[in-house]
Amino acid sequence: MFEHSLAFDRPAYLLLLLLIPALWWLGYRSLAGLGRWRRWFALTLRALVVLLIVFALADVQYQRRSEGLTVVYLLDQSLSVPADQRDAMIEYVRNSIKQHRNDAKGDRFAVIVFGRDAEVEVPPVSADEALHGQVESLLDPEYTDLATAIQRAKAIFPYDAAKRIVLVTDGNQNVGNGYREARTAADAGVSIDVVPVFLEPRGEVAVEKVDIPAGVRRGQPFDMRVVVRNDMKPGDDTPVDGRLLVIRKAGDREEIIAEQDVSVGGGKQVFTIEQQIDQPAFYTYEAKFVADDPMADAMAQNNNASAFTHIRGKGQVLFIENVEKKGEFDHLVERLR
Template identity: 35%
Template sequence: MSFPSTLPLEFERPAYLFLLAGLPVVLLLSWRSMSGVDPWRRYASIALRSLVVLLLVAASAGAIFVKPNRELTVMFLLDQSRSVVDADPESSGSLRNNQLDYVRALARRIPPDDRVGIIAFAGQANIEQLPSRGGVFTDKLSPVSLPDQTDLAQALRLASAVLPQDTAKRIVLVSDGNENVGDLLREVDVAAAADIPIDVLHIEYDHPNEIMFDRLVVPAQAQKDQRIPVKLVIRSERPARGRVRLYHNDRPVPLGEEGGESLAVELVPGPNSFVAQMVLNQSGPHRFRAVFEPDDPNQDRMAENNVAAGLTLVQGKGEVLLLAARPGDDALLRDALRRENIDVTLRLVEEVELDLVGLQQYACVILANVPASVFNEDQHRALAAYVKDLGNGLIMTGGDEGFGAGGWIGSPVEEVMPVHFEVKHKKILPQGALVIILHSCELPRGNYWGERVALKSLETISSRDYIGVLAYSWNPGGVNWEVPIQLAANKPKIAAVIKRVQIGDMPDFATTMELA
């Protein structure tokens, strides 16, 4: 509950304001009890008692005096990747200059006390103008690094770090949205947790001279020695000529009647289809890649999209992949499986290209006492998808590095397994306590990795373990228990608090070590 904007007063528990109904009773009793006192003392005593009652009611209702901050800082994030920048970015009508002109026009309309900042980005983000009053001072944007990439997440992360703490905040993202690096949704969640609104201006454009591979179509699965069609679809904006090359497992495929390594084609505006026939005489994954090469490079603005790929899986007799963490581990298990006429291959984790494509040649994967730390996040998701999406088998053996002891708690693999990795028997599992001290601001992207380490540690420990997080934060200043030590029962709530921590440069380690 709050009063009109002229009174900066709010109440956390407005229901207690009904106690003010008893104020007339207090006034009446005070008036009668002091009938023999001289008027000056009588009025002063009644006013003092009324003030005490008002203060008690206000304290019970949680009165808060709010000082509104009417200053605003807006960070403009301008996409300068190749997907939006013209071939001649220095021309007056280029998308690059149009974005800067758009920011200038908006800056002229904002109040003089508000601040404007500019970040240009592609694969890397650069600060073109720190938040400043008085509009835009940048005449033109600097060249960006890695123009073939679009990392929206990095730009958003940098903008959140640059925004000042003493004003309201806002981010305006100017982009076509073609992200190919980073995780934008995660950074949006972090900005939302910090109460930073994000506006998006979607860039629309047209490329008149463009040829691109629309798709390469092959069956998802096939039988051994089966002939399959490989359909190539090329889209062109104008009539063009060129050559098509097709590769099967990185080997050229003969095309056309003469059986050459390329096929001469004439493209018409719109989609153009071509079909090749292939016989797959081996089990496992078959990768296809097609490339279009125009006779006149000027007819194609961007050569990078002249490539398409496809995958067909040929089922074999059901091979089992046995993964071990150390040489010689589980040789007995391998021999036992082979005695049962099961085709099994024993490999060390580092010897296998563990992705969803490579796993498809196996009917089952056995993790023989392998810890979760030897796999990255993409490999965790690949193992889960191998079971959930492809319907294959996954077996995990016990040991000192399997299940919960191996750090698999909360992983995507646990979600697809038929058992919980966290031991529920309180008499068997002792409680642990983990205190994390965050002091990572002096490292490149240190605060980001400090947050990631803290979140991963939270995921790994049991819900019966204790966790606490210490940091030298800016609000309030000094060493603080950002997460007071507590049971890790509500992990989503604790994770949200960790994402909001503003990590500062602590002057010493003794204070935090003593607290921990």
């Protein structure tokens, strides 16, 4: 499992070991009066001292080389990877361990799952039973941070084994700099293998924005516009059918003001809803699209958007007239009323 050896940073000093036979010969003659055993003991001690001094000058180092390998699997659990492929990653890790791990050399494995952050699902172990049938760590799946996952992997590597990272991901990172962190790990002696997750092209529907005036007078009609975008799969012109839901919120009050079946074709489509509010307050409008066929929409997390507006009370006009010409602008006053 381990290989032991000595290494020297300045091996040229080892030539001084040639002095030991000369010192032994000179000492053997000069110490003849000590008796046989005392003379041999003195000569051996002198040779040992010289040997230690030469080794110190040559900067001797004791090395223990391990043949064991620790593999850390980084599993992408973000929403950009379909749920069935995220579940299949555990089975991939299990098969990879059975195929490549060498118990005789002390190989170990670990599993880290990541989204916005990274969590250690399984620490470095050698037992297959440590691998669960599903991911148990709680993550924020709306982001992908490869850099944090690689940093966490470097932190849990044991010191006495070769280091390898197996990165299972679709590569769609939106937080951090995974490339820079991978270069840093490689410079530190960590080998990195990438298992790409290939995604089938699918249509993507998103609620791009809700457009309403920022401020409106009480009782004044206005239009609320919901912009929905459909990025169709190449070669497929089939629109995506679903339901558009619009909710209006004011404080603790919440009500559905529109719910209709819509068909979203390619590109952008604008849905207009007329509104008129008589109660002054701050209002939040939230629009949500729900596809009839979930497989027609690659990511449901971007299917809602919101905006707010302030409904102001009726305006008042202060009219000042000349007391000497009172009534001169009565017609204007009536028109303002």
